[in-house]
Amino acid sequence: MKNKKRLLKWFFGILIFLLIIDTSATLYFYKVAAIRNNTPVSQVSKKSNNYKLVQKFNKLNKSTKTLTNDNLKLDAWYVPAESTTNKTVIVVHGFRQDKSNMRQYGELFHELGYNVLMPDNRGAGSSEGEYISYGFYDKEDIIAWANLLTKENNKSKITLFGLSMGAATVMMASDQKNLPDSVTNIIEDCGYSNVWDEITYQAKASYDIPAFPLVYSVSLENRIRQGWFFNEASSTQALANDKLPILLIHGSKDTYVPTSMLNENYNAVKSGTPKEKLLISGAAHAKSFETNPSLYEKTVSNFMTQYNPVN
Template identity: 50%
Template sequence: MKKKILIALTAILSVIIITLIAAGCYFFHVAQVRSKKDFVNSEPIAKTNPIYPERESFLKAKKEKWYLTSNDGLKLDAYYLSAEKKTDKTVIVAHGFANSKEGMAQYAWLFHELGYNVLVPDDRAHGESEGDLIGFGWKDKDDYVKWIQQVIEKNGKNEKIALFGLSMGAATVMMTSGENLPENVKAIIEDCGYDTVWNELVYQAKDMYNLPAFPILYEVSFISQLRAGWNYKEASSITQLAKNKRPMLFIHGDKDDFVPTSMVYKNYEATKGEKELLIVKGAKHAESFQTDKKLYKESIEKFLSKYFD
């Protein structure tokens, strides 16, 4: 009898272990492997959207293609659009999760209209850039350091640079802020970025799948450590912001239920440089620009004018 019980318990334990491994691999694929993400809205914005004209203007504009090779050998791709009037000021624009440089067209045109050169990369594992594993900003920060260097190499040692990011791109520029950046980087703007990858995925596991962090997210983070070389707890905007002394503008919608609005206050408190906070009333995730276009553009223009002489 004891032997039968032991066999039964072993079988049950084996099933549990196999199930957990399968679930971990599945959720790692959902979170980090390059593929179509059904939970991400990939539909183009409607013609009735207030920012549709900006999007179309950028997409129709004549742009250059820039490339670089990442530290781990990936060929990365970007659009570059010069300002109408020659300038030594460039904004590098970072897109969100499962998005691409085309998806940032309206933001790129906003900065173009303000008189800046604009560089819009495809992150690793996105768009036309190489790579199979999404970096969540943590791996991408090293790529953006190289994009910054390329802007200086191409445009001159006196080039003044700002970083702008949306959602995962916002986390990317916040994480980049803690790196050893050249003095050319004058200011950073983040719109609806998460405080840590761990906190964001804990939130999404509960919100999307009604799952607690333990044990699945611990397992998925471990898989990331094995396959990508980093785990979810180390990937922190807060840790990087604590090393940042550059001016930052933090933007978030007060109706954001994808990256909770509460996260912006943690990010805001973490940075060590001059800072401003814009909470856009009624705006859901990544919709602050279209929700209050005038306020959004004026706030960015006023902020950047302080640090670009």
């Protein structure tokens, strides 16, 4: 009997110890993954092929637009096209970025003749918000921006463009019933297939940590704080119902959002929906445009000409 009690004490002691370790690790990794961090983010290098685009964008006349969605005040830059047009591209940034990181893309679409709206996601830049939602709530913010543009101009024709987390955001928005008809097409660059798979991949690749138990507990922490589990934020699930033409882009050397997710997303687009994909040889994560600017611009321009041509 004494030995049995001793074993039970050891068992529960070890269990409590493991729970304490898991709880501590959960809180640490949740802070890393999902809590706002205003540390300045890296920008396009001055040595980059595309730094000249950033310099050009800096000289453009930009106004600020704001809206309130989900009780959060959100901020965006708006750059009108050189020639008056009803065509606008909403450019959505990635994880731990803000709108300033997207200047090369803003300039790309500006030079193609479009108005450009570049929002700060919730929890980033000048927008309010404590948490990063990996597209789960951001998709509703992007829809709110599209509705704002449509309200301001009922002839608006809008393209959604996103990079990395922003790419997942625009894909997740694709099947939403409240997405306005003014949205005509989507371009995603290096977006993940779903949050669960991306977080699980990052845990293994960056920390050599298996999914169980940590990813499960971090997902539960996210459910407690934000109201959703990681497996509920899925690009592929949305793409299965998407009706809008979509261009999917990825780098062949992407080890942050694995290149395999390009085909997962592409194959998820339902039959009958126009879809194209572009794999940039040698490009690392979010570096496709900088790795092969001419091919990138040509492919994007042709897709836009087909599905949202400038007036």
